[in-house]
Amino acid sequence: MGSTPWRSMVMATLATLLLHLSFPTEVCSSATSDRITRLPGQQPVDFQQFAGYITVGKKRERALFYYFIEAETEPSSKPLVIWFNGGPGCSSVGVGAFTENGPFRPSGNILVRNAYSWNTEANMLYVETPAGVGFSYSRNISDYRDMNDERTARENLAFLRRWLVKFPEYKNRDLFITGESYAGHYIPQLADLLIRANKQQKEFNLKGIALGNPLLEYYTNLNSRAEFLWSHGVISDSTYRIFSRNCTYSLYLSETYRGNVSSICVLVMSTVEREMSKFVDKYDVTLDVCISSLKMQSLVLSPMKMTGKIDVCVEDETVNYFNRKDVQRALHARLAGVSKWEACSSILDYKLLDVAIPTIPLLGSIVKSGIPVLVYSGDQDSVVPLTGSRTQIHGLAARLGLNTTIPYRVWFAGKQVGGWTQVYGDILSFATIRGGSHEAPFSQPQRALVLFKAFLQGKPLPETF
Template sequence: MTSSYLIVLLLVISSTSTSSTREQEEDRIKELPGQPKVGFSQFSGYVTVNESHGRSLFYWLTESSSSPKNKPLLLWLNGVVGPGCSSIGYGASEEIGPFRINKTGSSLYLNSFSWNTEANILFLESPVGVGFSYTNTSSDLKDSGDDRTAQENLIFLIKWMSRFPQYQYRDFYIAGESYAGHYVPQLAKKIYHYNKTFNKSIINLKGFMVGNGDTDRHYDRLGAVTYWWSHAMISDRSYNSILKHCSFTENTNSNECDYALYYATVVEFGQVNGYSIYSPLCVPKTNQTKFMHGGILVEEEDPCTESYAEIYYNRPDVQRAMHANLTSIPYKWTVCNEILFKYWDWGNSDHSMLPTYKELMAAGLRIWVFSGDTDSVVPVTATRLSISHLNLTVKTRWYPWYSGNQVGGWTEVYEGLTFATVRGAGHEVPVLQPERALILLRSFLAGKELPRSY
């Protein structure tokens, strides 16, 4: 992104006009189909981030349910199975948003632990090709990568704040999970340099939070194998074979490494939900009211929720209510876009985010990293291994934190970074532990350590 273009954007966001009020009203969601009555405002629509290619990002803002003018703005980004998954399908609909979707996709019900009790939540479908975000240039789906995503997320924010000037200078935070372990700190770095260059903190970035995030290619892979072995998912023989034949650094593994990984993850894993190893797999029945767990039909925990999102967000009345541009979307709404993952430009994907963490810690941003401890894809062992190589000074030693009268997880506070685990949570922490996730958010926003007792 050229400095001249940034100057133009700076002028755009610095000017206020009646057009912003008109654009906001055009984006206002009057009511979603099947939605219960709520007292907060919602907006959704598009922001063009590249005129020549016709690239536009889709957002959904759910303002705070109490005192929205006094609450910070929190941007949520998803990654999940690598680049290309929807923040609306996952973050908004399964995790931190105010609504949940029923099994038939016919209606919504309230999430008792929605994060919009604490902040105004901005969900962004990024990069283009994800969810309702689109491009008029089909080749864009085959040359996307970290650099362009971070730049266009910054452009989105600058233009979006021109449309919503009430959020200019508001305390602003970013949060996300999985491959957002790249998206979140990379965007934070872009914002930091943007504000530093123009000496005008319109985007008043205070900090960010990453959950079960891709952090360092080497330590993530090594930490994952360690987790598999320590949780009895693979044999000693496979564990030792992987350590012997896999370097965890090269993009191309040896044949011996490939076979060792294949045997461990396909033969020894069995049919297990790697994102939450103690949760059942989704095996929907014809009426979608029950699912299989160990050969027994149960109803306690539903692992099929993303399929409900694909039903709901493909409804024409839902797309009209959310102002989805039906004429410009060349494919139906899906929770993930596999084309993006397949063709992602891994050449500009940072091997390690640790240098970025160091830079942003030095800049004084509030940084929290958390891990659901039942995730085997980007597990707690991987994140701890990465953090250990930052060589940080411990401020508050490891201790259990509490949610109600139960241990919610464990935490350690360092100079410049807080790390926390969430007990009993998987890759998507708020799915299985919504109350603990909300306590995590409250403590993060308040800049306070997690509660030591109940």
């Protein structure tokens, strides 16, 4: 994508701001300085929380921000789970931890407890990656312009190694990597590096990866959007025909990234947008939107449901919370080169054509190495619809010669159907989360927790209630 005078002016301003940064202290020091006493508005809890920076890069010029919460009970016996959000450029801390599967949700001036937090089952580590996302930053302004998948994977590996120096008690712990959306690139690429590193010297006790509504193969994932929208009554028959034949979504994005959108794609997309309307959230087509936040809503987030009550404006609460100075002090965080914290970065210029890199072959290699893989889909997401993901996993199982070990069936959370699942070779699994959005733990937290627990334990999803 070409530069503009506006972008040049912004980059120059950021460069000036970055000159005045103080960089984090040596990350190999004790984790004690990163311990959080209490977050503003938080009720007392029995588990420990930590937040701070880990430097990466050859000259340690970049700093990735993390938030780590120990398990609610018996943390010494629970696994370590890393969570990545996607984007690329969206915050694993603000989106993942504080609006999806962490222990707290901002609500006005307080934090309310999430009864379905994933730290009931594991020690959870959330990483804002790459530099330029959330509170993560770089001394070098050019880092925001040329970030790509390969470097992100290397730096996530460097982060993990240095984080484990800071928290040595977790070095030999069972390790799981989880996340969603563009983490369908981050996670397989990181897992592949961990497996390669272990061939040289055993470093990581990787036990499994789980990918929610992941981008794994550009064409299959994105082109399934047309059928999904049509089947949910969002677009008309005639629009479906031209959306699936004349200008597929993958073609439209390719043309957009290259700055040369054809007239037919302009017509198709304008028709889709008109029929869908801005009052339907493409990340969850069945849930209401936050009227006061439609612009932000269209970027990444979708409404959440906690214990039956839907708060469709929770993303506003999260942004407001993370922009409070007392919250930033409690988190040991700083705003570097930006005036405010954002759920998805406005300064990161990621190599967008990396979106076309297929990661399905990496999943095959990971499975061959003996690491279990779970792909799950919130079934109300039109961005990375379940139909594309299900097709991909079925095709991968066939290529790997894996037989079906659990035929396609329902699974239960409580006394209701939580979704559907199918397992291949007891090592490759697909599951849907019924009623789930693109961020399934966000909209269906109880069902997502049931799935997460089964994944950690290596057990089939409940067949009965």
